[in-house]
Amino acid sequence: MLDALRTSLTDGTYQVGNRLLPQRELAEHFNVSRDTVQRVLKALAGEKWIESRQGSGTWVIKTQRIQSPTADAAQPGQAVTLASLIGKAFKQSEVTLDVYTLTSESLNAHVRVQTERIRAKEIAPQRIALRMLLPSEALELPYPRAKDPAYNEPMRQRLLSITRLHTASLRRALRELRTEGLVSTVDIEIRHAPLTPTFKLYLFNGAEVLHGPYEVLERRIELDSGEEIDAVDVLGVGATLTHYVKDDDPNSQGSVFVGNMQSWFDSVWNLLAE
Structure with a gap:
């Protein structure tokens, strides 16, 4: 729910x-x-x-905000959302997603919507390739963390549980498409890098990017035990994102940003991540 x-x-x-x-x-x-x-x-x-x-x-009182400086970002009257961009990517015969995130919670929710569209034969991609970068599990992250240091370990375990839950769900949802013969090729690879995510990044089919910083905030968090604690956390699902599109001009803002972010992702993937 x-x-x-x-x-x-x-x-x-x-x-x-x-x-x-x-x-x-x-x-x-x-x-x-x-x-x-x-x-x-x-x-x-x-x-x-x-x-x-x-x-x-x-x-x-709040919805996700996506700023899109590109002229062709959306159809007139149609808002740009993470859901609409993932839906657009999945309309292609070959879907490639490169994602850098803290937990994969947002991605899991939206990809599951696409798997149901595939089952309903609304879309029919032939290949889905997902590469996802997450922080190393052994890394001591500055957030989320408890205001009281005594709760730091329960907070760490909570983050690991959330991440593992959503990555397992994501793997299962996509692999079932291959098992059921709905998508001929499904490649999922998840690596961990010794970096604290300070921003969220989605690269769609090598042509579009969603990028936005994590906003740090204080809030009450309920632990698995049911106990509530004060903590420093970040907005993940609600992070404000900016949309960039690669176009025919290699020097345009969109083309340069998409190219830079793809190069950054590939460098971390190949040289730092395990």
Whole structure:
């Protein structure tokens, strides 16, 4: 439920000022308990997506922002979203994705939407190649971390659990397409680099880039034990991203940026990552 609502907040389903369904209807829609709904809404409020207003329900106060300086970034009247760009990439017969991220949470949610489109025969890619760079698991990261050092290890384990959950889900979702004969070639490779991600990067088919810094913030986080702690974290799913497109002019802003980011990714992939 948490992943589904986060996706809806980033793919244009909800706009700032929209009201979420009442808790009872959310519980029925997702087939979960009211207690689960309340925990999910609390988590989204902690990430500054929504706020509860006494007597009037829960309201959306933030959506994902993608700035696109390129003229051909979107069709008139159509917002550029991570979902729309991933959907565009998956319309090609060959899909290549190079991703640099902290946990892969966003990517997993959006790729799963594409796997359902493939099963519904809305799109039919013949090859999917994913390379993903994550921080080394042994690396001591500055975020997320607890304000109280006594909770640093539980916070580290929480991050590892989230990352492993989503990477395993991503591998399984894509490999099932190959197993079921829906996509003839699926290549997934995940490497870890001794770098703290300070920005998120998506490279689509060597021609488009989404890039944006992680914003550091303080918020309450619930550990697996159920205990809540104060922590320093970053906005991941909600990170503001900028969109660049490679065009026929090798000296254009989009072409230069896409080329530079591809070179950066390849250098880390080949020389630093394991």
